[in-house]
Amino acid sequence: MPPIKVKMLETEGGKGGAKAAPSKRPRAQTRIQREKQEVILEAALDVFSREGFRGATIDQIAEAAGMSKPNLLYYFPRKEEIYQRLLAEMLDIWLAPLREIDSVGDPVPELRSYLRRKLEMSRDYPRQSRLFANEMLQGAPRVLDMLETDLKALVDDKAKVIEGWMDAGKIVRTDPYHLIFSIWATTQHYADFDVQVRAVLGKDRGGEGRFEDAARFLENLFLHGLLPK
Amino acid sequence: MPPIKVKMLETEGGKGGAKAAPSKRPRAQTRIQREKQEVILEAALDVFSREGFRGATIDQIAEAAGMSKPNLLYYFPRKEEIYQRLLAEMLDIWLAPLREIDSVGDPVPELRSYLRRKLEMSRDYPRQSRLFANEMLQGAPRVLDMLETDLKALVDDKAKVIEGWMDAGKIVRTDPYHLIFSIWATTQHYADFDVQVRAVLGKDRGGEGRFEDAARFLENLFLHGLLPK
DNA sequence: TAACGTTTTTTCCAACTGGTCAAATTTCTG
DNA sequence: CAGAAATTTGACCAGTTGGAAAAAACGTTA
Numbered sequence: 001m002p003p004i005k006v007k008m009l010e011t012e013g014g015k016g017g018a019k020a021a022p023s024k025r026p027r028a029q030t031r032i033q034r035e036k037q038e039v040i041l042e043a044a045l046d047v048f049s050r051e052g053f054r055g056a057t058i059d060q061i062a063e064a065a066g067m068s069k070p071n072l073l074y075y076f077p078r079k080e081e082i083y084q085r086l087l088a089e090m091l092d093i094w095l096a097p098l099r100e101i102d103s104v105g106d107p108v109p110e111l112r113s114y115l116r117r118k119l120e121m122s123r124d125y126p127r128q129s130r131l132f133a134n135e136m137l138q139g140a141p142r143v144l145d146m147l148e149t150d151l152k153a154l155v156d157d158k159a160k161v162i163e164g165w166m167d168a169g170k171i172v173r174t175d176p177y178h179l180i181f182s183i184w185a186t187t188q189h190y191a192d193f194d195v196q197v198r199a200v201l202g203k204d205r206g207g208e209g210r211f212e213d214a215a216r217f218l219e220n221l222f223l224h225g226l227l228p229k
Numbered sequence: 230m231p232p233i234k235v236k237m238l239e240t241e242g243g244k245g246g247a248k249a250a251p252s253k254r255p256r257a258q259t260r261i262q263r264e265k266q267e268v269i270l271e272a273a274l275d276v277f278s279r280e281g282f283r284g285a286t287i288d289q290i291a292e293a294a295g296m297s298k299p300n301l302l303y304y305f306p307r308k309e310e311i312y313q314r315l316l317a318e319m320l321d322i323w324l325a326p327l328r329e330i331d332s333v334g335d336p337v338p339e340l341r342s343y344l345r346r347k348l349e350m351s352r353d354y355p356r357q358s359r360l361f362a363n364e365m366l367q368g369a370p371r372v373l374d375m376l377e378t379d380l381k382a383l384v385d386d387k388a389k390v391i392e393g394w395m396d397a398g399k400i401v402r403t404d405p406y407h408l409i410f411s412i413w414a415t416t417q418h419y420a421d422f423d424v425q426v427r428a429v430l431g432k433d434r435g436g437e438g439r440f441e442d443a444a445r446f447l448e449n450l451f452l453h454g455l456l457p458k
Numbered sequence: 459t460a461a462c463g464t465t466t467t468t469t470c471c472a473a474c475t476g477g478t479c480a481a482a483t484t485t486c487t488g
Numbered sequence: 489c490a491g492a493a494a495t496t497t498g499a500c501c502a503g504t505t506g507g508a509a510a511a512a513a514c515g516t517t518a
Contacts, residue, residue: 052281052283054284055283057504058507069507070508075465078507133366133421134366136421139279144428151428151429170457175442177429178446178447181419181426181429182418185415186411195365195373196369216404217411218407220401221403221408221411222454223456224401224456225450225451225452225453225454226340226408226451227452259494261485287477297496297497299479299496303494303496304495465513466512468509469509470508472506472508475502476503477500478502479500480498483495484493484495485495486493488490
């Protein structure tokens with residue numbers, strides 16, 4: 001499956017955005033270019049994931065990246081471009097766990113591992129999750145196309161896998177789409193609503209252990225539900 | 230329980246914000262005042278829930294409300310005030326279902342009804358849900374206090390109720406906090422990630438029926454899980 | 459070290475932002 | 489209807505925003 005593309009306004013070749021150098025052909029990236037771009041993307045992820053696209057300013061990002069605004073604009077000539085890069089990067093890693101769900105595997109280890117992976121992403125990449133959540137809240141203006149095509153196709157495919165498990169009597173017959181939604185929702189909640197989770201758990205239980213508690217709970221919930229057998 | 234208060238910068242009496250009229254005592258609200266404030270709050274909910282506090286502009290809100298910016302500022306002299314009003318209003322209705330969980334009731338109807346109510350709120354008040362989600366993504370700067378006090382107290386209380394059900398052997402022993410989180414997550418998902426849900430379900434299944442499907446699915450998930458008995 | 463490409467800084471700009479103010483207009487009340 | 493109060497408008501302002509331009513500083517290599 002090809003990497004997911006976000007609607008780009010103008011792609012302008014892979015040159016990375018340095019606007020000087022109208023030389024014949026695009027030079028290879030400098031060490032400084034690679035490093036600074038990395039620093040900028042890191043800082044931008046911080047700001048965009050908190051404030052959303054409109055709420056974030058280049059000044060904030062530049063300050064977080066420890067450079068001046070024009071200097072930042074030397075590496076990424078548009079605010080939009082930084083955002084798109086982060087979004088595309090994000091979608092790719094974010095959907096990897098779903099792609100890995102295997103049609104030949106057994107449902108219990110497959111679902112368990114999917115849950116675990118998704119939860120680990122919430123723990124290890126919370127800002128990416130919030131960036132995506134922000135985009136969703138805004139109505140997904142930049143990714144709606146790909147949701148309706150790539151994502152839908154992927155989910156359709158995995159829903160079939162799940163239906164296969166049902167046919168084989170390995171799991172209860174239920175709606176595979178809403179099953180996937182509920183896995184997304186429960187796991188991403190620990191990234192997107194992290195403040196709330198920690199506030200409610202309080203000082204004592206709000207440490208990193210919360211992810212293990214969540215993993216244990218979710219596994220039980222999805223496999224057995226709440227009613228005693 | 231008293232209605233939840235959001236940290237106000239300066240409350241300036243309940244006078245509603247009309248800045249003229251330095252008469253002796255605050256007059257009662259005009260019909261026009263009530264109506265226009267309603268229109269403004271409605272429009273502001275639209276904009277804030279999409280763009281977040283920083284991303285939203287008074288101009289956008291004014292246009293959505295069909296009035297000029299200075300006219301809007303006549304009713305709500307600060308952008309911040311509109312936002313706080315919406316947030317406080319929201320928290321109140323949003324937590325009502327949780328408050329209603331009854332300690333004497335049986336877990337099955339209680340949880341079922343809680344799920345249903347929360348899902349109905351996502352269906353009927355999606356913008357409020359997104360407003361709240363936006364605030365969370367930003368780190369809850371305006372409601373963190375109340376999350377750590379009021380909300381935590383409420384959840385602590387309901388967690389005890391749930392533990393009582395476990396002690397009575399009526400539901401499986403599990404973590405009540407993560408149970409509540411998972412109910413929040415799964416139900417609010419249908420408001421906050423509505424675009425995604427509809428995109429994935431596609432034209433045919435994306436109609437209003439999705440809420441009934443979700444209700445059915447969630448009820449089964451929470452009660453029985455996925456494994457056949 | 460001279461020349462050249464790369465990186466950074468300084469200065470600047472037009473559009474937008476939240477908000478003010480006084481004047482004009484509309485609505486209410488006696 | 490007259491007067492007062494409430495509402496709306498238009499002009500304005502200072503600060504912020506995304507971004508452009510050019511010059512200065514830096515690094516590399518012949």
